[in-house]
Each structure stands twice: as structure tokens, then as C-alpha cells.
Amino acid sequence: MADTKANSGKLLDIRNLRIEATVYPPGEAPKTITLVHDVSLTLEKGKVLGLIGESGAGKSTIGLSSMAYGRGGVRITGGEVILNGRDILKAGPKGVRALRGREVCYVAQSAAAAFNPAHKLIDQVVEAAMLHGTATRAEAEKRAVALFKKLSLPNPETIGERYPHQVSGGQLQRVMTAMALCSEPDLIVFDEPTTALDVTTQIDVLAAIKDAIRDTHVAALYITHDLAVVAQVSDEIMVLRHGRLVEWGGTQQIIKEPRQEYTNALVSVHEIEHQEQQPGTTPFLSVKNVTAAYGGGHVKVLKNVSVDIYPAQTLAVVGESGSGKSTLARAITGLLPPEQGTVTFDGRSLANRLADRPKEDLRQLQMIYQMADVAMNPRQTVGTIIGRPLEFYFGMKGRERDKRVAELLDEIEMGKGFVDRYPAELSGGQKQRVCIARSLAAKPKLIICDEVTSALDPLVAHGILKLLLNLQQHEKVAYLFITHDLATVKSIADSIAVMYRGEVVRYGSKSKVLTPPFDAYTDLLLSSVPEMEIGWLEKAIRGRRMESAGN
């Protein structure tokens, strides 16, 4: 520590950084918008600073400025970025080339998209170190293998010989961390490295990244929207909003005694009051011993699944990706006809195939998707999107239809001004609200919600969940809520089904499922949800009873 202080302490010093971009709205003069408003930060050697904020807060933009890089036409127009005692914004193309991949390295959000699928992993990992001449091929490979070992990747000696598609998402993210560390940089920018991973995988990657940072004494900027995650790895946290600094302080202070209202909202998000309802006497939809498979029966994705849904209640289906939870929804809607088993609805059994179901059955079962922007036809206006089910199921036309559309927009807390807008003109939360209105328009008994909040920022997701609960009370609609996020489940569910590799491993009312003793998988799932508490990560890793599926 004394050594680093003698080295003049500060590694990165960003002063009054201003970042602008020019937008070209069709039909208007181009205009300049400011993305980052005079943000300053400093980072000492070997420290980790967490940058946190919603999408559009400018956190990635600030992170990339430490490599003098502006993504997609973004310009750094003001301020200084001082790295290792020099202003890198004045370094010129040659100076920047010497810096990137040598002094500063970058770990991207989606490792699957960031690796070149045509090259072996090891070639990509050692490339930067070799190009910068800091190591020979043999040295770099030795270093890479040591890093693979440190990041607890399986078969560290040979994993580099694989291609990116031959390793899992969590492993790929760790390989990318190894790639960043391989050229022994002074600073690594982690851009949401665990956001795309399952909770049980996230915890492994998080622990690996944390160990690697500690052992190599590298400094890091850790960018994420998840406060609980950043609390585990960083020494300091900086909260950003709309390109401005909201609050900057030690990790302990930010999560325990936030001084700003916005930080407080971020910290206390997810706390929704929801009284668990007792299951009624008769379920209106029951899934009995359903088995379903893809590829003509070769890949079994659902094995003997039985669940019940009661009127105006919520059944949450929880599990990792690949657990079959979305397939369950496809089997219920008839998109994937089950091989065995039945789905009973209102006392009669539903036809297996979508094409054989009467219109009335289709109306009663509606669905909301994870990605709201691809769930709506980009060429239709909000009015058409919401109005179509009204026309289709109830034959409403003209003024009657417009009136009902306005009512629905009102119910989802959006005004009349949105009727003529196209989906591209809406924010992420608004898009999801329109999708909710579209499904409500059919006056269904059941809405299947497939990961509806996982693509949204925490505060927006919070608003959507509250809206869904309100609507449940007014409209008496039941939800089948598919999610991997247990915090969401706790705040919305009445009963829970935990799925693992196509089977329901635990099923019952919320209080029963969330009360010990747990089976091994439920325990892993519950203990993997990051908590806003320093030292949680170590405790969780120690307390685990089984390996996550990602390993």
C-alpha cells in the first residue's frame, strides 16, 4: 500500500468530463445533445470504483472515456482524462493505440457477442499482450493458463483450445476477464459483466472477478445497474443519473446511509407490499403431468409437470435459463403441443394445438413478453396495437374502440397523447405498459408474463410490478409469472413453482416454498440472489451446497 502511495497514488483522474453526440432526427435540423455533464472522478491504484445508474445515465460512456473512446459517434468535447499522469485525450491516434489493451482493458457485457467466433479462445486472449510486445507467445500463453486457473475455469490447460461457442456463458465471461488481465493493465473497465448471466452463474463470475482484482492489484471501473452486485466488489460507488453525478462515496456509506433521495430509491427498490392470498378451492387452470419436447421428441424440456392456477392469483415459475420455464408457457398457450398430459381450463380440457382452439379460449389466455420492443409490430401505432384485440374479439369499431383504447391507456397510467405514437417513440417501460394494455384489452382470465421485468431498469421494473398488482385487484386477472429473479417473486407471487432441468422441484404457496428446510436447488437459487450487504458474496459462496448448472 505504501508503495502505491509513493507512486503518486492517483491512477485515473477525470476532470469535468463532457461528452456530446449529434442526433439527426428526420425532418429536423441536426442537434447536439449532452450525454455527460461535467463529471469528475479519481481512482487510485488497486481500487475498484462502481459506476451505477439506469440506462441512459452515461455510465458506460464515462467508463469508455478512460480509454479515450467514444462509442457510436459520441464525442468527448470537454474536460481531461488523466491516466498515469498524462492527459490521454491529447494523446493522438498513436498514443491511444499504445494505451488500449496495454494500460486499460475492457470487459464487455455480452461475452458471447464480443468474442470472434472464428478464432480459438487462447488466440484472442493473448493477442493484446503480443501486439503490444509485452510478452512472447509462450509467455503470454503461460500467463493466460495461470489466469484461467485463478478464475477457476475447468481444464485451464486446454480450455483455450476451444472456440467461443464451446464454453458456457459464465465461463466465457471469465475468459474475457482473463483476456483483459493477460496484458497486465493498470485499469480494467467492466461493463455490466454479469448482467446477462443467471443468478447462480453470476455469483461464480463475481467471485472470480473479485479474487482476480485482489490478486493482481489492478484498478477497476465496475459499471452496472445492480447496486447489490456493485456492493460486493467495489471500494467506492458513484451514482449517476442523466449524465450527472448524484452521489459519490464509500460503498458502506452509499448502501447504508444514502444522502440523496435518488440513491435511497435505488437502495430500497423491490420492496412491494403484497399480501399472500390463500389458494381457493378450485383452480381454473391446471396443468397435469405435462411432458413436452423439441426436435420431434428428442430433447425433453418438460418432464411430468403439474401446476394449478387459482382465479385472480399469481403463480410464479422460477428457474435458471434452460430450466424449461418458458417452455411451460409455450405448452399452455399451445405453441408447443405437449406430448403427454393435459391442460384443463374452466373445467374443460384445452386443445393441445393452437390451431384447434376456439377464439374464446385464445381470448382468455394472453401473454406478455420479455422484450417489449419486438413484441409489438414496429409499423403499427399504439392505438392500432391496443385496438386490434378489441376489434378482433369484440368487434368494436370506430369511436367505441377509440374510447376503450383511451380507457386502457389510462389504466396503464399513460395519457391520450400516446395513441398515435410508434413503439420506437416509447421508452422501455412505456413499451411494456402498452403490451400489458394489449393483453388486458382481451379481458383475459390469465396473463402469462414471460420475464416481463428483466430487461428493464430496477426503478422502472418496480413501477411495472406495482401496476400489475393493481390491475390484478381491479380486473381479477390471474398471472403466470415466469422469472429468474427471486426478489420479483417475493413481491408478487401467491404460489411458487421452482423448476430445474424441466422438472418442478418445489411447489406450493409462497410462504411454504420460501420457508426452510429447502431442497439443494432452491437453497442455491435463494442464496445466489445478491443482497445489499458487504461481505455477502463470501458468505454465500461458503454456504453453498451444490454447484451451479453453469459450471
Place this chain on the structure above:
Amino acid sequence: MALRQIPVTAWIGLILTGAFAFCAIFAPWVAPHGNGEIVGDVWEPMSAVHWLGTDNLGRDLISRMIYGARITMEIAVAATALSFSLGSILGFTAAVFGGWFDTLLSRFVDLLMSIPTLIFGLVVLSVLPTNTLTLILVMGILDSTRVYRLSRAVAVDINVMDFVEAAKLRGEGKGWIIFREILPNALSPLVAELGVRFIFAVLFLSALSFLGLGVQPPDSDWGGMVKENKDGIVFGIPAALIPAAAIAVLAISVNLVADWVLNRTTSLKGGRG
């Protein structure tokens, strides 16, 4: 939309295409002389009387050009319209229905495409009577294989998107899915293709006429006029180059317009920004 916002290139394209279209539609009134009227000597140079000179039989070249525009564009427009309606509807249908329908149609199209278009056209036209309708049908059907491929590829991509699945879950019929969900989203690549296909139709027709299987004398399209006057090139007479240049200018101007339309249809915000 304000006229000022149309870019310069689009203006050039619009004006030239408009001029060609005007000549084509009002040919009998615009042309100073009749189509087959012999008015002077063979291959007279350009003069105040005959603006572009005369052709190999002493007919006024500018009048022939104007009548030629009419025939060329009439056949090309009709053939393109046919190939697009046929190709895109079959392509979308194949993508939405899938299964044996898709396989059967796609293999049939592969079969048609495996025979070089020009040779196929020559064989068919040497058997059938050469009139405008046959030309349109042959060109339209041969070209529709290309449009089919493109629209099927685009529609297969769109067909798996969530909003199409949502429409299927709602219980919508195939017609709604094809025309209301897929077509509007497939429009951009189709418009881009439209400009190119129209020009290929013009070129194909010119090639056929040049080989003597297209439009029959005394009528003539631009390709036929190149053929009639090609012998003059050796003597330094530009009469063959003028219709060739007209083909080139038409190709460029139509594509300038197509590009501009493409830019406008790509906007997902109804052009509002």
C-alpha cells in the same frame, strides 16, 4: 412534408424519371414526327430540324426515342409489377406456411433459377408468338424467382419475431399475418429491390430486342434501336449510343428515387423523428 427536405439526388432522380414517364405517356403528342415516318436521309447528323439526327432508315431519331421510351417502360413496369406481386406473395406465403408448401415452391424456384435467364427467355420466346403480353409474362415470371427468394428470406426472419407470435396467439388468420404484420416490415428491402429489378427488366428487354426476339419492327424499344443503328458506330455515327445512354440515365434516375423512398420507409417513427 416540405419539398425543401427532399435531397438533391432525389430531386435529380424525380425530375429525370418524371421526364421519361411524361415522354412515355404522351408520346404521340410530344414526338415531332411519327414512329415509322421516313423524314430524311440515312444517318443525318444532329440539326435544328432533327435534334438527334436520323436513324438507319432515315427516321427522326428523337421521335423514335420517345416512342421507344413508351414501349420500354410499358413492358418493364408491367413485368416488374407482375414479378413483385407474384414473387412477394408467394415468398411470404411460403415463409408463413412452411412445411411441404415451402419446400415444393422453393425447389421449383431453384429449378427455374438454375437455367440462365436469358437462355430460358430465348427458348420460350422462340416457341411462343412474340407480342407485348408474352414478353411481359416471360420477363415477369422469370424475375419473380429473384423476388420470391428475397421476400421469403426476409419473411422467415420476421415470422419468428414475438409480435408475429403474439398475432398467432391472438388467433389471427394467415392473411392478416402476411399483409398486416409481415409486409409492412419487409417493405424496405423490397423497395430497394424494386429499383434494381425495374432496371434489370429494362436491360433484359433491351438484350432480348438486341438479339431480335423482343419488340418487333416497325415498333422498337431502346435495345432494338441500338441494334438497328449499331452498324453506324464503325462510321463514327452516334445514333446507337443515344438509346444506350438513355438506358443508363433511366437506370440511375430510377435508383436515385428508390434510394430516397428507402430512406423514408426505414424510419420506424412514421417519419416524425
